Amino acid sequence: MVRVAPAPAMDEVTFKSDTVLSDVHLYTPNQRHLMVRLNGMGQPVFLSQFKLLWHRDSWTDSGVTCGDHGDAHAEKTPLAGAGTTGSPPGSSLRSKDFSPPAWARSTGQEGVGARLDEDGDLDVVRRPRADSDPDPSGPLRDKVHPTILTQEEDVMEDAAQESSLHRVIKIEHTMATPLEDVGKQVWRGALLLADYILSQRDLFRGCTVLELGAGTGLASIVAATVAQTVYCTDVGADLLAMCQRNVALNSHLTATGGGVVKVKELDWLKDNLCTDPEVPFSWSEEEVSDLYNHTTILLAAEVFYDEDLTDALFRTLSRLAHKLKRACTVILSVEKRLNFTLRHLDVTCDAYDHFRSCLHQLEKPLSGRTRFVVEPVEASFPQRLVYERIRQLELWKMVAEPVT
Template sequence: MEPGEKVLSDVHLYHTCECLSTKESNSVTRFVIKLQSSDTDEIGDNAVSADQDSVDNTGHREVITETQHIPSCLEVDEDGDLILQRDGNSFNSEDTAVITLEHSLATELQDVGEQVWAGALLLCDFLLHHETDFCQKSVLDLGAGTGLTTIVAAMLAKTVYCTDVGESVLRMAHHNVEINADLTSNCHVVVRELDWCKGLHVQGKGNFRLSEVDITDILQAEVIIAADVIYDDDLTDALFKTIHLLLSKGPPKTVYMGLEKRLVFTLSDLDVVCPAYTHFYEGLVRLQQLGCEGRQFHYFRLDEDLPMYLNYNRTKQLEIWAIQSVIPNG
């Protein structure tokens, strides 16, 4: 990419956005979640109605959920942060929930965490569909970006550490957690800076500084999640080093990753390839071979036809991967 060139996620095309006049280039989107009915497990029951379903070319059934419009006049506080007018519990009689999210529409590559990407929405679907696996668990969100996956995890879990790098994205994630506090009131959410390139030690400054207590809590996390973090080989290598450390300490745990295979045509290959995805897979193999004393690491892709709780274009390039640490005979 050329210096200053911006990248754009297409997720915003499926939702109604309105820019905040006080914050350059930022938008607010309300993501409507169609919650699973308590009396059925059928995928079709997540649909609004039969004639509103659509099927994409991957064979997945796409559930069209209602997108709520942002009010024409948005109120902000003295810092320019959005003030929400609450009307009680966001869970209504139709079993829906609404996540209000501030995010960017287009950024330079180093700031892509401020956008919403489809891999995060797929991971949210996975969390919601397997809610009993995350209920009352301690969760670590790596590269949390806007905090969307953190908020969904916090709807289920006991504790969630929301981590990323950089003051801007951390402030955005913290703000989004705050304005969705009605959905996460039963969970303790902590926003901290965790730089994979620096290793797991005290780092950062101010309100997002990672402390010794935080590190102890993070190492005890039972579940790790990450979405849309596979796009740069150096960062992928740093991510795997961090995952290796996390899987080697504390209780046995599982990492769930939502990602998108991004296809590119290269002159060197004269073909359409997925270099970032290939590097990711090679990292999985190395991680399993490396293992650690007293533990084994296993990775696998989760191939299941998940119901769609959010509205987005689910393509066959979107995948969920899991990495487990296992103590033999443990």
């Protein structure tokens, strides 16, 4: 008798890669880095606060009042970093809602396009050194000095005071993880997706939303400020526990819109949802029924870095669209990352190319099944979160339609 080995789960897939660091965490201002605890894997967990920047006439329908238009989110300010191309630091936010930080204004970095030296090489502009730097001979970059807090109550008290003045999203995350743990970091694609949600409130209002590969849960939390129910899904008990903590940290935001975030396990490599009550973050029968009967929007951000997992995600999208009782809209956020590979001896973006190939395949209807109408989304909507909206960040919208 031939035994067939069971397919591995998403959190059991082994990647051949070095440690990676999100651009959101790569460069930061000289402010406190709040390391609050170690997670179950022994990794340090940080708490960052992301300010929501409002226009004074916006969102009056939800009771949101205008706060101070700060020049950055409280703990992390994303800048251009290694492995990225696009505009220099400070050029990402160009609306009247936001005034560039003082360092960007003083160095004239509001312009668009890369700076080149007299030989035509890329001229990387570093942030100016702080006046208080005791070592002026060192490299021209900010230093990271994590503040380790011994009492979690200190963090919660500080965060509560901050949220009383501003609309703040509080996110626990890790930094510099192996590739299999990248979901524990905050990525620009999630911030772009969150901006899109904030700009399309009528699309999300009162809906049931499913996010695939939610990571830290930032986009799901933002969606719950408008949607009725958000199923925030990923795999791995440690990651899902972090995501659950983030949902609890931001209950002040979701309560405003009346939305509920439910953190659940959803493995793209498995055909069925886990309903075993003994398994953490499993689904109840009622939740499975609600998912299939009411979901109209599916989300995914920055999950297209491995070809096998990308294939699994698109199979999951097709399977879900076929099972959902209502027509659904899918919003995908992706960053086109350029890498020099020895295999090609050239700059390539294999993961992105594979993503586009999967999009193209999804447009081809199968007999008796659902087809998708695919279109890019122009990133011209207002920017409510502070990050560098480079041209390599893309949004794609897909509307599922039955094949006639």
